[in-house]
Amino acid sequence: MNMDSETYKKFTKARAPKSPIIKDCLRAFWVGGLICTFAEGLLHIYKMLNMTEENAKTLVPITLIFLAALLTGFGIFDDIAKYAGAGTLVPITGFANAMASPAIDDKSEGLVMGVGAQMFTIAGPVIVYGVLTSVIYGVIYWLCGVIG
Amino acid sequence: MRVLRLNHAPSIVGYAAVVGGKEHEGPLGADFDLHDDSGKFGMDTWEKSESEMQRLALNLALSKGELSYQSIDAIFAGDLMNQCTGSAYGLLSFEKPYFGLYGACSTFAEATMLSSLMINAGYFRKCAAVSSSHFCSAERQFRFPLEYGGQRAPTAQWTATASGAAILSADGNGPYVTEVMPGIIVDKGINDINNMGAAMAPAAIDTLTAYFTETGKQPDDFDLILTGDLGLEGLSITRTLMKNEGYDLTKVYNDCGLLLYGKASQDVHCGGSGCGCSASVICGHILKRFAKGELKNVLYLATGALMSPNSLKQGATIPGIAHLVHISSEQNG
Incomplete structure (x- = not known):
């Protein structure tokens, strides 16, 4: 084949079908929006049940995590996510699915080396860099206080 | 010269294919010898399911060719799993000289080619070429967990849950x-x-x-x-x-x-x-x-x-x- 690598890469990139970004964005917007609206509704319901604001705000993500993990277990979450894309990935539902799905898959390797070790393969980097970023943010916040 | 002409061209005397549900639903569904819509083939892990597909495919190829397993001299086989365990476990019970191959999706052609060359050279009379892949075992190894919620790119391909086996022989009426x-x-x-x-x-x-x-x-x-x-x-x-x-x-x-x-x-x-x-x-x-x-x-x-x-x-x-x-x-x- 008389085509150098650079030309070939450009050739294949130019001709490959692209993801339908506008359609994907619209789907992510309405499903993601629906999840957030649902969460807001939950917050109001919990407050109506005489919970403190703080407790209600803690219980909302816990409920979303529970529901996402449950739907993952029932094999429904991935079908919704295939449609919604970032709509289910960005809210905490995506994080719950990223934890639950490897746990289901890797139970065949046992509770320790399977579920325990593999559960964090996708979500692990989010936790590591999430914590790291919060530390850096905390240091900046502290410095601002000291200087300011 | 890279093209190797086989003067004693081996004949394909038995062949069979075993597939999962999605493959059976496809346009070639009726051509496959055996399918399991669940893709499990009676096993409790996807890796064992893949091995079972190879065992079934080779057994069916032998029976369709009216051959006993004793008649084959060697097996050339491979799959996508680490260390080709799909083939090793699946073909264990045949107790035959075994050549494990890794050529990714090219494995079946590689197995057929090496079987043919060995027969052409006169080392073996009958060889089996076998390969398999399983969507679930491959996804786990190469991509994401099965229930992970993500979207696939338009250029992505789908790993087939399928296995094929062919028996090549020094004698036979073709092809x-x-x-x-x-x-x-x-x-x-x-x-x-x-x-x-x-x-x-x-x-x-x-x-x-x-x-x-x-x-x-x-x-x-x-x-x-x-x-x-x-x-x-x-x-x-x-x-x-x-x-x-x-x-x-x-x-x-x-x-x-x-x-x-x-x-x-x-x-x-x-x-x-x-x-x-x-x-x-x-x-x-x-x-x-x-x-x-x-x-x-x-x-x-x-x-x-x-x-x-x-x-x-x-x-x-x-x-x-x-x-x-x-x-x-x-x-x-």
Whole structure:
């Protein structure tokens, strides 16, 4: 084949079908929006049940995590996510699915080396860099206080 | 010379294909010998299911060829799993000399080629070529957990849950493996796991052009030129670039990854892939068409992407390979 690598890469990139970004964005917007609206509704319901604001705000993500993990277990979450894309990935539902799905898959390797070790393969980097970023943010916040 | 002409061309005397539910729902569904819609084949892990598919495929190939397992001298087999455990466990009970192969999706052509060469050289009388892939075991190893909620790129391919087995023999009434050509490793700098067709197409083009140049044959000399598993994107690239090389494949060219699934309805994006894809298409569909007399002369060219999950994480490009097997109804074909 008389085509150098650079030309070939450009050739294949130019001709490959692209993801339908506008359609994907619209789907992510309405499903993601629906999840957030649902969460807001939950917050109001919990407050109506005489919970403190703080407790209600803690219980909302816990409920979303529970529901996402449950739907993952029932094999429904991935079908919704295939449609919604970032709509289910960005809210905490995506994080719950990223934890639950490897746990289901890797139970065949046992509770320790399977579920325990593999559960964090996708979500692990989010936790590591999430914590790291919060530390850096905390240091900046502290410095601002000291200087300011 | 890279084309190896087999003077004592071995005959394919038994063949069988075993598939999962999605493959059975596809356009070739009726051609497959056995299917399990759950993809589990009675096993409790996906890895064991894949091994079981190989065991079933080889057993069926032997019984369809009216052969006992004692009659085979060696098995050439491979799959996608780490250390080829799909083949090792699946073929354990046959107690035969075993050659484990890794050629990614090109494995079935590699197994057929090596079986044919060994028989042609007179070392063995009968060999089995077997390969398999399982969507669930491959996803776990190469991509994401099965229930992970993500979207696939338009150029992505679907790993087939399938296994194919063929028995090659020094005696028989055909079809025959008359020529083989081992591929060379070709890397044109593609590192997108979601566009394997583009990564493997240069290897297919290299093998095809070298074959036509050495033999002086033309695409239209064949009833069918079949790549395995370039998918829609890779097929289209191959067709376009082969035309630039002066070979028009329009009339005779197709791809196993496209034949296996009904593209739009089955949501497999660019088509099938995996060691079992071309193995099942050849052993389920193509060899049956030979038996019916619909095909007499086929160039089968299985392509493999030779990367690993770690090589991809390290940003390495994806090398491809394409092994060629010429199947003909004539021993001198």
